[in-house]
Amino acid sequence: MADSLLALRTSLAEQLAELRGVQPDQLPPALLDISVRRVGDAYYVCPADWEQLRHEEGGAGRPIPYWARPWPSGVALAGHLKDHPPAENLKVLELGCGLALPSVVAARAGAQVLATDGHSDAVAFAAHVLSINEVEGDVALVDWSDHAGHLVDRGPWDLVLAADVLYTSQNVEAALRLFPHLVAPTGTLLLADPNRKGAQGFLAAARAKFELVSDRGPDVTLHLLTPRNG
Ligand SMILES: C[S@@+](CC[C@H](N)C(=O)[O-])C[C@H]1O[C@@H](n2cnc3c(N)ncnc32)[C@H](O)[C@@H]1O
Structure with missing residues (x-):
């Protein structure tokens, strides 16, 4: 393994183990069999064999590692931000970031980025993805369906990003409760969804509080929501 990949692997192993509260040699092997890949002009590091990681996590009774691959919605949201970069110093929050490609693009434009996910492995990988792209950004472990208070306290946010996170009814209900409290009155919520x-359920209910413009694609639709005044 090349020296830089070995250093990345070592650094990841330490953080992953610390966040899981285990020794590095107790981590699933597929988690540390990593590769560095590229989409557009952003690099990301991820477990090389997602199916194998899913298999190992499932065997250990842990949830499916949805965070561990870039999904079409995340890639589409990153592409949208590249074409429509946020202004410098804009306060940007990404929810359910997984490998955090949209956060990389926003940070590269000069935004102040906080990338969050409810899975500790995702947070460790997201920090390294920001780092290998040589952009500044914070990461935090936050499950917004039950511990979102400090995201509200750190807000409001000029731009809230979320790609493919509305796949459980629990998340939809939590999103309806939380998102209106995160977005600044002049801010924007950008949702990418497959x-x-x-x-659809989220958007139908969210229309009470947000104006909605959707750019529908065959695989991914981008929804731009802005708070209604008053
Ligand atoms: C399908 S993946 C999408 C990952 C990334 N946004 C993308 O599009 O490539 C869903 C992500 O949302 C995270 N997630 C799901 N529910 C969450 C919640 N309630 N709080 C925080 N993160 C959540 C998962 O851990 C996972 O990283």
Whole structure:
């Protein structure tokens, strides 16, 4: 393994183990069999064999590692931000960031980024993804369906990003409760979604509080929501 990949692996192993509260040699092997890949002009580091990681996590009774691959919605949201970069110093929050490609693009434009996920492995990988792209950004472990208070306290946010996170009814309900408290009155919520039913339910209810413009694609739709005044 090349020296830089070995250093990345060592650094990841330490953080992953610390966040999981285990020794590095207790981590699933597929978690540390990593590769560095590229989408557009952003690099990301991820477990090389997602199916194998899913298999190992499932065997240990742990949840499916949805965070561990870039999904079409995350890639589409990153592409949108590249074409429409946020202004410098804009306060940007990404929810359910997984490998955090949208956060990389926003940070590269000069935004102040906080990338969050409810899975500790995702947070460790997201920090390294920001780092290998040589951009500044914070990461935090936050499950917004039950511990979102400090996201509200750190807000309001000029831009809230979320790609493919509305796939459980629990998340849809939590999103309806939380998102209106995160977005600044002049801010924007940008949702990328692979045309799931859950997103339709969210959007139908969210219209009470947000103006909605959707750019529908065959695989991913981008929804831009801005708070209604008053
Ligand atoms: C399908 S993946 C999408 C990952 C990334 N946004 C992308 O599009 O590539 C869903 C992500 O949302 C995270 N997630 C799901 N529910 C969450 C919640 N309630 N709080 C925080 N993160 C959550 C998962 O851990 C996972 O990283």
